[in-house]
């Protein structure tokens with residue numbers, strides 16, 4: 042549940058570099074039970090997502106669509122363009138993709154507030170924001186983002202960010218939750234996963250679910266899509282959660298964690 046009272050699925054599917062057959066992959070994901078899709082104006086996947094949704098025959102109220110506007114340009118117009126590409130009347134969640142080079146993007150945030158007011162987005166939020174930058178948006182407008190979408194895995198996360206998000210009732214969406222595969226072979230991870238008869242990827246997804254952060258793993262391959270949603274039949278013990286928490290080394294598969 043978001044602080045606005047709207048509900049958001051606890052797991053989604055990412056679409057960055059989902060370039061092989063976006064429409065087919067999205068239709069498959071919806072068939073498998075995924076109900077949240079993450080995209081962005083700059084991923085090039087929005088038209089394919091529209092096709093996939095149409096192919097699935099799913100009603101609008103039955104899926105949750107997250108997209109993003111860039112840190113430059115007119116965020117209101119970018120919101121409209123995203124919706125045109127997606128063939129949708131509204132997004133469930135519209136994010137500022139990343140903070141601009143200077144400042145927190147207060148004007149971008151005002152544009153998203155207007156877009157929400159006009160019904161183009163049910164909720165608005167940010168991505169790649171530090172706590173200071175979120176504070177600046179709140180100070181400027183009084184509007185608290187519902188979500189901060191950031192890179193997040195046991196190998197790279199921040200307790201300070203988690204505490205802050207809980208205090209402000211901001212949900213953390215975990216991107217690159219599988220470390221873009223770079224840490225899936227970590228022995229400590231494999232050892233715990235084996236105990237539960239699950240894969241390292243499933244363990245990373247489950248770690249998020251049990252800590253109330255929302256993972257959005259991306260998968261081109263059907264087998265991966267199936268595996269990543271098969272995470273609701275086991276529970277990581279407190280002891281193993283602690284071990285996983287202890288793997289934190291502020292690791293980023295993309296370079297640096299921009300929120301630290």
Ligand SMILES: NC(=O)c1ccc[n+]([C@@H]2O[C@H](COP(=O)([O-])OP(=O)(O)OC[C@H]3O[C@@H](n4cnc5c(N)ncnc54)[C@H](OP(=O)(O)O)[C@@H]3O)[C@@H](O)[C@H]2O)c1
Nearest residue numbers: 055056057216217218219220221242258259260261262265
């Ligand atoms: N806001 C931002 O700035 C930002 C930045 C990065 C990402 N994101 C979002 O977050 C999503 C996820 O992050 P990501 O794509 O960077 O990385 P990720 O989800 O951590 O990793 C994707 C990689 O993992 C592989 N994979 C998926 N499931 C697997 C499994 N069960 N076992 C083994 N390998 C598996 C995929 O392979 P196949 O594709 O071959 O199946 C792909 O190579 C993105 O797609 C995007 O929507 C947002």
